[in-house]
Amino acid sequence: MYKVIIVDDEPIIVEGLKLGIEWANWNCGIAGTASNGLAGLELMRKIKPDILISDISMNNMDGLAMVAAIKSEYPDIEVCLLTGFRNFEYAQQAIKLGVTRFLLKPSKIDELEEAISAMTNNLKQKGNDSSNAEIxxxxxxxxxxxxxxxxxxxxxxxxxxxxxxxxxxxxxxxxxxxxxxxxxxxxxxxxxxxxxxxxxxxxxxxxxxxxxxxxxxxxGFFEIVNTIRIDKAKDLLENKNYKIQDVSERVGFQDVTHFCRIFKSYVGKSPSDYRNYGGKGK
Known part of the structure; x- marks a missing residue:
């Protein structure tokens, strides 16, 4: 049976979806509900559902960011978004991110049933998915x-x-x-x-x-952070009004000795030598 979770901050919508649809007709069952996006994400990580039906407008979360997070971490999940606003561009972006259906509230039963049918059919065919986006x-x-x-x-x-x-x-x-x-x-x-x-x-x-x-x-994460910091430090070192410690603090290092050690490991020379000789070597 496919596990379904519903995320919406309107209790009447949640109850309507739970009780107004014969979920068993599509081999589905309600595995849980949540009233906001963050709680919905926590519930997803706990339950790992097959289908998510969610309101797109959450006070504590950007709707598209939520969709991207869900589809990135759980690429096989089927998503149906509900919204009270007509926004064609928003809908296009959501569908590009992997949303199966984008429905306007109040949604009709036949629209919801068609969405459920489409999502369950997609779940049956997931093994044939070979999508590869261009980064x-x-x-x-x-x-x-x-x-x-x-x-x-x-x-x-x-x-x-x-x-x-x-x-x-x-x-x-x-x-x-x-x-x-x-x-x-x-x-x-x-x-x-x-x-x-x-x-x-x-x-x-x-x-x-x-x-x-x-x-x-x-x-890795810290290599990315340090690469940015060192590149910014190189730019600042061109200004000789800045002391080495000033540069260190301006790019996020709290200890100048640590900064000098990291800088040398990335650049091959100390900040002072880089300032005096640039990339040409001592």
Whole structure:
């Protein structure tokens, strides 16, 4: 039997979906319900459902971010989104991320039944899915931040050591999560970031984010953070008004000795030598 969870902050909608549909007709059963997006994600990780029916408008979560997180971590799950607003562009984005149906509230029973039928049929055919999205197309080369991230971490990245059979598919949802994670790291590199901090921003588990980063960039989380910090430090070192300790603090290192050690391990020379001799060597 297919496990279904319902996420909606309107109790009357939840009860209507639970009791107004003959779920057994599609070999389905309600495995749980939640009243908001974060609770819904926790429930999903506990139950690992086959089908999710959810309101797209959650006070504590961006709807598309939630969809991307779900489809990235659970690529085989079938998703039907409910919304009270007509937004064709939003619907297009949701469908691109892997949503099967996007229904307007109040939804008619025949619309819901058609959605359930489509989702259960898709579940039967999952073994034939060979989707492979194009990662390069999501990055804007005209945007300075995105171009830096793409050139540094995506283009010609080191080969990851994950066996082929264990690798994640290159899907639009995974690309969406990866882009959001790397942009968040880039924009907050000065802070004392952890993998968990970034994972929570993307609504996925730390384990799943680590796997995504390793596969798509060939680097671990702290290597990505340090690469950005060292690149920023190189720029600051060109200004001789900044002391080495000033540079260290400005790029997020709390200890100048640690900064110098990391800088030398990445660049091959100390910050002082880099300032005096640049990339030419001493």
């Amino acid at each position: 390069d197309s999501i990055w804007s080369r005209s945007d300075e931040e995105e171009n830096y991230i793409y050139e540094t971490f995506i283009k010609n990245h080191p080969e990851c050591d994950t066996p082929e059979k264990d690798r994640l598919k290159c899907t639009d949802a995974n690309n969406f999560i990866l882009k959001n994670a790397l942009k968040f790291i880039y924009e907050h590199y000065k802070l004392k970031l952890s993998l968990l901090d970034v994972a929570e921003q993307c609504f996925i588990s730390s384990w799943h984010l680590s796997k995504l980063l390793n596969q798509y960039t060939g680097r």
